[in-house]
Amino acid sequence: MAPRFQGIDFYDGDSLLSEEERAVRDTVRDWVEDELMPVIAEHYLEGKFPRELVPRMAELGFFGANLPEEYGCAGLNNVAYGLIMQELERGDSGVRSFASVQGALVMYPIYAFGSEEQKKRYLPALASGELIGCFGLTEPDYGSNPGGMITVARETADGWVLNGAKMWITNGSTAQLAIVWAKTGPIEDVSSIRGFIVPTDAKGFTAKDQKGKLSLRASDTSELVLEDVHVGKDALLPRSGGIKSPLMCLTQARYGIAWGAIGAAMACYDEAVSYAKNRVMFGKPIGAFQIQQVRLAEMLTEITKAQLLCLQLGRLKDRGTVTPQQVSLAKRNNVDMATECAREARRLLGANGILAEYQAMRHLANLESVYTYEGTHDVHSLILGQEITGLSAFG
């Protein structure tokens, strides 16, 4: 049996964490080792989200863990929250995606833009896993440019009617409620975008599983269609307004992804080190050859840099001074770094590296999605480019 995952900590980063941050990390790490690792490869191959794990994740407090206790959440700081994402993604990006969506893209907007009544009604149920949510922003023709969306919400006497389609929606077929972003004014008016809490059993709402994915196979990705979906007045998130609102949610999720990517990279590095020490070729462990040592040295270097980057990012977020551009830099760097680690680990493992029995190729395939969602790598380059030069290169 493989030894339990011990984390990768070359710079004694543990000494920069508080006792409770480490305790949180260890709980998630143990859970991943004991309950996720034994089943993940099988779910991945079957293309199935391990939904049966949701109650335990909820019970341990993994959902919306940085939101306040009064709404049934754990009330952790953002570093502890980041460590949860790191450990979950050490297991699988799909499972981390589930937690990211539930916490940062469903619970967070209700917390940030919802009425007190909406918060009391939904947040405890989402924290306890009783309710599962999804976040519908992307559309078939509007990916990197969500402001162009054509989903609309029209006000009626007793509420709203929504029409449109959303693509690539994580948890879309699993969720009982969807946070749907729609324009309440003319199609050109980006400032009229508002968020709605839409029950997925509403008449006119359909979700269809996205078939044929070669990445994030242990995650539910679906297309949502809204055809004259009637919702009450209380479905509107009253304090949402403009494209800025969904982007604020994305900043929360991207923050977690920056941490999550470290987890995937650590898993691949850990696997590569152990393989390099044990696989004998030309009479020596392959780890004794310089080429493989360079691979491992690069991985460890990049992981260590990413860890320190995220830790400081988390401290800035806890201080309340973090900027979306700082989050972009970390998402861009860390996901790219993790993808490279996964690719190099896969190669180091030779033929075994293509098997689901090992982790590297699963992580590599997953990370290609993570590289694309929540702002593609390119989009984050443009965000940084604009920050640096003051010139927008988007449109």
Next chain:
Amino acid sequence: MKIAVCIKRVPDSETRVKVANDGRSLDEAGVKFILNPYDEFAVEEALRRKEAAGAGEVAVIAVGTAASQETIRTALAMGADRGVLLQADAVPADGLAVARALAAELQDGGYDLILCGKMAIDDQSYQVGPMLAERLGLPCVTAVTTLSLEGGKGVAEREIEGGVEVVEFPLPAVVTADKGLNEPRYPALKGIMAAKKKPLAVKPFDGGTVGVAVTGMGLPAERQEGRIVGEGAAAVPELVRLLREEAKVL
């Protein structure tokens, strides 16, 4: 149900142990410390008893350095109600000194049950539970894998060579936990936050005269590398010869 659990901070079983420069203690640099796994069974059992009874208190008591507060908070995060640290510069190697200090702390506490791990994985002395029972004048059942309590008495199962032994005893009693007693819970994230607010008393350790001292510590000799003598049936004669002549096990 008022239950006390004695717990110890120990190096993680997956730690690579190094001996410190003094030649008789552990080099703690880079070592991860955990709640002794057998004590974890004891804490879990206490929490289940309290939950089943619907009321009561679980107190955890440790003898250790200031760092043991973290270990106590792990138990508090699992759900224990309060902690006591009997703080020492180092945990004495003498189990009797530890048992004396624990007994002094526990004797007037009015506990219905005192739980310990059957041993600590670091020094593996198996001493503290039985000695504590002796100091308190209570019955002691060691290495328990099943426990039931009813009407002021307990019934426990212990694994013995080739079978199971069932014993009965009056409460209060000292019971030491073995692997298999239960599956300990992970500290939930809310529990970790709540632990910070639970009472943790720190008192000086007083174990009386210490009768045992560690004078040396060493690592076991490194194992020789394995050798492949051949493959299939053809290798058998050579293997048998080596087992007989070199390993001398046949």
